[in-house]
Amino acid sequence: MEVINSRRWAPRGRNRWIAAAAALGAAAIIRAILHPLLGPFMPGTAFLIAAVLVEYYCGLAPALCVMLLGLCLADYLFVPPYGHIDVIDASDLHLLISYPLLTILIISLVERLRRAQYRAELLAAVAQSRYEMLLRHDNERLLARRATDEMHRMLRHIAQYHRSLILIKALDPANSLPPGSFVAAAATATPNALVDDASLHAGIAYCAKHTQVHEEDLAHVRVHLTPGHHRMRFLSGARDDWRPVECVCDRFTTSSGEFLVLRADD
Amino acid sequence: MNATPFSGIEGSDHAVLLLHGLSSSPLELRFLARLLADEGFATHTPELPGYSAGTGHQPMEQWISAAIAEFDRLAARHRHVSICGLSMGATLAAAVAHERPAARALLLLSITLNYDGWAIPWYRFLLDYVYYTPLRSRYRYREQEPYGLRNEALRSKIARAMQKNDISEVGPAFIGLPALHEAGRLAGSVTKKLKGIGTDCLIIHAIDDETSSPHNARFVGTTIGASFLRTIWLDDSYHMITSDNEREVVARECALFLRESVAATVSSHNPAPVVSRALARRLRQLATVARKA
Numbered sequence: 001m002e003v004i005n006s007r008r009w010a011p012r013g014r015n016r017w018i019a020a021a022a023a024l025g026a027a028a029i030i031r032a033i034l035h036p037l038l039g040p041f042m043p044g045t046a047f048l049i050a051a052v053l054v055e056y057y058c059g060l061a062p063a064l065c066v067m068l069l070g071l072c073l074a075d076y077l078f079v080p081p082y083g084h085i086d087v088i089d090a091s092d093l094h095l096l097i098s099y100p101l102l103t104i105l106i107i108s109l110v111e112r113l114r115r116a117q118y119r120a121e122l123l124a125a126v127a128q129s130r131y132e133m134l135l136r137h138d139n140e141r142l143l144a145r146r147a148t149d150e151m152h153r154m155l156r157h158i159a160q161y162h163r164s165l166i167l168i169k170a171l172d173p174a175n176s177l178p179p180g181s182f183v184a185a186a187a188t189a190t191p192n193a194l195v196d197d198a199s200l201h202a203g204i205a206y207c208a209k210h211t212q213v214h215e216e217d218l219a220h221v222r223v224h225l226t227p228g229h230h231r232m233r234f235l236s237g238a239r240d241d242w243r244p245v246e247c248v249c250d251r252f253t254t255s256s257g258e259f260l261v262l263r264a265d266d
Numbered sequence: 267m268n269a270t271p272f273s274g275i276e277g278s279d280h281a282v283l284l285l286h287g288l289s290s291s292p293l294e295l296r297f298l299a300r301l302l303a304d305e306g307f308a309t310h311t312p313e314l315p316g317y318s319a320g321t322g323h324q325p326m327e328q329w330i331s332a333a334i335a336e337f338d339r340l341a342a343r344h345r346h347v348s349i350c351g352l353s354m355g356a357t358l359a360a361a362v363a364h365e366r367p368a369a370r371a372l373l374l375l376s377i378t379l380n381y382d383g384w385a386i387p388w389y390r391f392l393l394d395y396v397y398y399t400p401l402r403s404r405y406r407y408r409e410q411e412p413y414g415l416r417n418e419a420l421r422s423k424i425a426r427a428m429q430k431n432d433i434s435e436v437g438p439a440f441i442g443l444p445a446l447h448e449a450g451r452l453a454g455s456v457t458k459k460l461k462g463i464g465t466d467c468l469i470i471h472a473i474d475d476e477t478s479s480p481h482n483a484r485f486v487g488t489t490i491g492a493s494f495l496r497t498i499w500l501d502d503s504y505h506m507i508t509s510d511n512e513r514e515v516v517a518r519e520c521a522l523f524l525r526e527s528v529a530a531t532v533s534s535h536n537p538a539p540v541v542s543r544a545l546a547r548r549l550r551q552l553a554t555v556a557r558k559a
Binding site: 001003004005007008011012122123125126128129131132133135136138139140142143146 | 380382383384473474475476479480481497498499500501515519522539540541542544545548
């Protein structure tokens with residue numbers, strides 16, 4: 001796959017030009033220090049190395065500039081007669097042919113490799129982004145499936161225990177989607193169900209058994225209902241004859257919100 | 267400041283301020299705005315004086331002020347307000363986020379700090395100097411193919427629209443030098459402010475963006491001060507990622523990030539659950555890498 005921006009792999013800004021100038025200066029100084037030792041031998045090598053390093057770190061344009069300026073400096077300073085550029089002999093021709101040829105060849109190869117490397121980095125970044133998107137969507141799918149399973153469990157629970165249900169409460173009526181209608185639907189499916197405006201607004205539906213529960217207990221669970229076992233007073237035959245009954249509260253986290261279902265554990 | 271016909275700012279506690287590109291119109295964000303509205307977010311895509319197409323010339327400080335005024339209007343009505351921008355709109359969005367740290371999330375789509383993509387001519391830097399010549403009011407930068415679109419069918423449709431009118435659904439046919447100059451100033455100002463932006467940030471950028479190279483997104487990703495940062499790279503789009511081949515991916519990821527940002531911070535006692543083991547592993551890996559860095 002072609003990535004046209006791979007040719008823009010090099011860093012931007014003026015820093016790369018400063019680095020290129022520094023590399024050119026360093027090459028000239030090193031070659032000048034070695035000049036008593038080397039004499040006219042290999043006048044362009046230091047500039048070739050500088051140009052290749054600049055190509056690797058700073059890109060094509062600074063590298064070409066370093067190469068051209070290096071050629072001038074090498075010919076002027078390190079090719080006899082030293083300090084003269086107007087005399088052209090075999091040494092000058094040798095430098096003018098071999099140095100640019102070799103430098104351009106190496107720079108071209110480095111440029112090609114750097115573009116391929118940058119292209120691979122960009123494609124790897126795309127692959128990583130896609131993998132993470134896949135994982136996030138997989139997580140969303142699992143969450144949706146879990147919520148759906150929970151909804152099915154809750155509906156089965158309501159169908160199984162509809163005669164012993166006391167109330168169904170939405171934990172967060174404001175954010176449940178939509179809590180009122182769901183609770184109302186559940187409530188109307190059971191006999192003796194009661195959904196008045198106030199309770200519907202609060203996300204509470206009273207079910208078949210609620211008429212037998214002591215009013216104080218009912219008021220308590222309306223506010224402080226938690227999952228687990230509760231003991232509540234149930235009307236037993238005669239008037240004001242209350243007996244304790246074990247009740248169970250189950251919590252369901254469904255796609256339509258979180259609900260607590262309270263039933264008598266008959 | 268005008269509201270566009272597809273602004274919907276009622277009935278949600280999370281609003282998204284959508285800022286279009288330089289000298290363009292809210293049309294280029296139409297698809298994203300529609301999908302965000304479908305996902306339950308209130309969206310608002312204003313036209314800003316001096317910044318939007320056909321609204322004259324204003325300095326970039328006025329652009330920021332106008333965008334901040336729009337943000338404040340939304341903040342007065344909604345519990346959460348996020349900012350989303352495309353191209354130079356993303357740069358403007360970052361400037362607004364710097365001035366309004368209460369912003370819930372910052373979505374930077376094809377952010378442009380430098381015009382350095384592959385379709386930008388090499389002599390582009392000369393335009394910065396032409397601004398100081400009499401050519402300032404005469405020269406206009408003309409948009410050319412591929413118009414920010416990898417999708418060829420859409421590109422030919424846009425080419426026809428550009429020939430008939432001065433503007434299309436992916437931007438203007440021409441951009442004046444004063445606007446480009448102010449955009450450069452805005453980018454320079456935002457570059458210095460990035461470290462001070464702590465808003466949750468999503469960056470989406472195409473690797474083959476012909477207008478702003480991936481260096482822009484990388485620079486923002488490494489510089490911005492946000493603790494919740496996500497970068498998504500696309501490979502089948504050019505600059506106009508809200509209209510191109512991957513517009514659905516862009517819109518879906520924006521909506522997901524906005525939801526996660528709210529879940530991660532506002533409801534910190536009940537964050538978005540991670541049930542996928544593979545995702546949990548990946549998040550642990552990323553956390554380890556972040557700690558080492």
